Amino acid sequence: MISFKDAYQKVLDHCQDYGDEQIPLSQATGRILAEDIVADRDFPPFNRATKDGIAINYKAIEKGQTTFKIEGVVAAGMPSCSLSDTANCLEIMTGAVLPENADTVIMYEHVIIENGWATLIKPPSKGQDIHPQGSDQKKGNVVLRKFCTITPAEIGVLAAVGKATLKVRALPSTAIVSTGNELVDISETPLPHQIRKSNIHTLFSALGQEGIEPTPLHLADDKESIRKVLRKSLQEHKVILLSGGVSKGKYDFIPEILNELQVEKIFHGVKQRPGKPFWFGVQKETGTVVFSFPGNPVSTFVNYTTYFKDWLKQSLGIPLSEIKVALKEEVVIKGELTLLLRAKLHLLDGKLQASLVKENGSGDLNSLVPTDGFIVVAPNKEVYEIGEYVVFIPTRRLL
Amino acid sequence: MISFKDAYQKVLDHCQDYGDEQIPLSQATGRILAEDIVADRDFPPFNRATKDGIAINYKAIEKGQTTFKIEGVVAAGMPSCSLSDTANCLEIMTGAVLPENADTVIMYEHVIIENGWATLIKPPSKGQDIHPQGSDQKKGNVVLRKFCTITPAEIGVLAAVGKATLKVRALPSTAIVSTGNELVDISETPLPHQIRKSNIHTLFSALGQEGIEPTPLHLADDKESIRKVLRKSLQEHKVILLSGGVSKGKYDFIPEILNELQVEKIFHGVKQRPGKPFWFGVQKETGTVVFSFPGNPVSTFVNYTTYFKDWLKQSLGIPLSEIKVALKEEVVIKGELTLLLRAKLHLLDGKLQASLVKENGSGDLNSLVPTDGFIVVAPNKEVYEIGEYVVFIPTRRLL
Structure with a gap:
């Protein structure tokens, strides 16, 4: 088993370029x-009036002029024109091209218009209410x-x-694969020993948010069909996300079959909880990347969020960033695993704080509903104090 | 003209219910x-093994037993079964139903299996590695x-x-309408006095993020065609977002025609910058809501973000929330308008801070690219100090 930090780095080391x-x-x-x-x-592409009113040449103002004969109207969308006499004005509309020999716009609110003449109520500043070209x-x-x-x-x-x-x-063609004989479709009524598929729907939704429409597949715990489906998927897709079948069980055939199919194991097992039995590999020949997540819903979710999302970002060329928030409560670490703890985020007086979500282990799907993200606490010390900053990995949009 | 606060409240007062x-x-x-x-x-729907290993009855441990005859294997997806003798064990896989008379799971890592017998390496705790039903x-x-x-x-x-x-x-059927003779389609090469449509594309994109696929329309500055298109839109849509044509210009026919079409004006003009000439109304008979935004790109964008998004949230039943962040620089207010200032957000040590984006008025579309949101500063005082908290309205996902 490798450390969380090493696993994260190894995943990023296997970013791919899917082109444009x-x-x-x-x-x-x-x-x-x-x-x-x-x-x-x-x-803007021309000197553009930003108010409705009149366009004048400021020299007239300097000469003490306050009343202007109106030569006509310049609307938005009309070709460029000129004042025939710079002592006159043109009515001008927002978005219109400033007449060539005008340099100032005066809004209707500062003008009285009567019988074809405009009289200023308020003296303008030179160049006002123009959005200059470029x-x-x-x-x-x-x-x-x-x-x-x-x-x-x-x-x-x-x-x-x-x-x-x-x-x-471009985004990679992606397959999502659930495994396990206990799983039935969501439209079915499960027998007492069965449960409905959920991870594959969670992954479908999460990938959809990244613009990827994945191909959903299911594998029974049977070597021959696993081999057949995975071989085909490796040919047809650039990324495969599996959930389940990577633990120590008698029917956890996935690592063995991936090996048979020339998918090189980069690591299997990470010193983290939840999500420890995570298997990650790459088929060198095709460049297809395989994320094989443990099947507990929170294990799949935490590994998708932590590893896959940053892997995808980096593959697409998006810079990675780390979010740190303050702990709202003390966190005590036991054991040697990096913990990815379900947390709720609080924004108070411009400060982000994380509190822990009550949860019941990696099978507790419902605990992801009050969760805003995971905080990462490594076992390099026993106690994380209140107010201490920890890395936060969001699982939903917060701002 | 009404205040920003009143305008916001009036918009929310006209939320609608589009059902389910x-x-x-x-x-x-x-x-x-x-x-x-x-x-x-x-x-979970049954007592579920959370490890691969063996299932035993803890009474055997209490009697000092450390070696167990293996009766068989219980896989995930197999119906519930029992130990035929509580001195024996069953191999059990993650996700499988715990045998009825077993109460403890011991993972393979803590057991040696040889010739059909399992010998404990490490004493278990009663009830361990089970995810209990319910x-x-x-x-x-x-x-x-x-x-x-x-x-x-x-x-x-x-x-x-x-x-x-x-x-x-359910989401409202929505039309987005651009107006202005100066606008040409994005695939066209504009003449020197023309510009390409942009607001309608921004609104299409923004509404798409809310799950709404709007109908895009364009109006020339011509009364008869405006009347015809708006009459039809009011019949076919529950929400109409317009940009342009609501200012003081000679060709700003929108308010007049909306009035003719029995759309009741709730307000026209808000003491804010940018986005001041915002017109808002409701057609009482049909309940169709009309947001008529001023056509400058930043004006449309700020009003969409500030008014429409919260109006939509409240119409759908989502609780509204206010985000406050600290100012990273001093802000000086001149005049009597509430300012919606383009801001960049910084997250440092768990604290959110906003700095101002350099901009060139409400026509400066490009300034929205480095912008993360708008800060709201009202003219109830002249200076907002560094570190002071202000309301922040995000324009892109930040966390």
Whole structure:
């Protein structure tokens, strides 16, 4: 068995590159950008009125003028025009191009308009209420960097520069595999000794949040069918997540069969709780990565969250970050395992604090409902005090 | 014009109830549960072995016995059985039903197995390595509460209790409408006085994150077509989000036409920056709610994030919460408007701090890229000091 820290590092050492793909903008939210995006024009592309009112040449103000003949109206979407006389004004609408020889906009609230003349109520400052061409970004500037996560804000920028399609990081084709003869489908009524499948649904949901639609499979505890299904999955998928069948039981055939199928074991067993019998390997020939999680629901969940998610991030090029929060209660460590403890997060006066969730071991699926994430406490000391900072791995969106 | 606080309250006062709908579990992630979920059996449903090893009756240990004849193997998924003699043992696998007259499991690591006999290396504790029936949840207990957000953890619980389909809160049919003659499609090359549509793409992306797939529409600045499209949208949709056309301009026909179409104005104009000319109304007859945002990209974005998101949450039954963070720099307020300032969030030693993002007004779309959210500062004082707590409205996932 290896330490938690070593296991985590070994998983990251086996990140893969799945390349890039071209997708339409409407499907890009949540994806990772795979190209630098450059402004194709200045932002804004012209001197743009930011108020509805009149456009004037400030020289007229300097000469003491307060009343302006209205030459016409400039609406948003009209081509650039000029004042025929810089002593006059043009009515101008928000978003319109500032007339070439105007330099100041005065909003309607500061003007009285009567019989084709505008009279100022309030003296303007030169250049006011104009969003000058190129003042946000110059043409050719990088406006979005490769490897950023695309959220609604980035979508707006991508639209503005005309990226109807764009290059994003490709996601690996993924299979999720449950194992165990005790498992029945969720639409079935289990016999007294059976339980319904849950891990595969949890994984389906979690991968969906990463933009991956996995192929769900189930294996009975029978060598021949395990061999057949895994061989096929290794050919068809780049990532396989299994739950169950990696412990010391008589029917835990997974490690043996993965070995037969040329999947090289990187490690089996981590000094952690829950999730200790985690098996991790790579098929060198194809590059297919196999995360074989112990089948208890909390074991699968903690290993997915801790190892797989960061592995995926790093494979896609997203920088990893560590969140630390303060303990709201003392934590006492017994034994030699790193503990991944279910925790609830509290935000009080801008401070993040974690309290422990009452739980009943790694089979206690329900304890994940009040859980916001896992705190990581290593056995390098016996007591973690109140207020001490610990690593926090979120399992749901908190902010 | 009304205050920011009043506007926010008025928007919440017009929450709607769109009822519930039945959907398959595979589509439930991110949705809001609309029924209490009850355990249909005990969790776990039987006394369940949590280790691979042997099952014994502890009375044998009390009698000093250390070697046990193996009667057979109990695998996960096998019906309940018994020891034929309580001086014997059964090999048992993780997830299997504990034999009726056994009460203790001893893992393989603490046993030597030879010629059909198991010899203890380490004395067990009575009842060890068993996950007792009903110890997580009793049959009939509520395991998930109505109005919770469904994440992968809840999906696991829903699967375990057999909810192949479930009742979630229904989402409103929504139209998003951009207006303005200066706007062209993203696949077009704009003329010098034109810009590409961006708000409609931002809103499409943002609503998608809430599970809503809106209908995108565009209006030219022409009364007759605005009237026609809005009349149809009011019939077909429960929510309409518009951007642009609500300011003081000559072609800002939206408020007038909404009024004609019996959409009652709740307010028009809020003492805030950006996003001041926000128009909000409800068509009483149909209950259709109209959010008409000013068209500058940051104005639309800030109003969507601040008003619409909480309005939607409350309409779906999700409790609202306020996030407060400490200021990393001093903020000086001038004027009488509540400011919604673009901010970057920093997490240091478990503390959340906000610093201001350099920006160039409400047209500066690019400034939303380094922005994590908006801080709200009201003009009830002139200076907000470093370290002072302010409300923070996130615009992207931070934890």
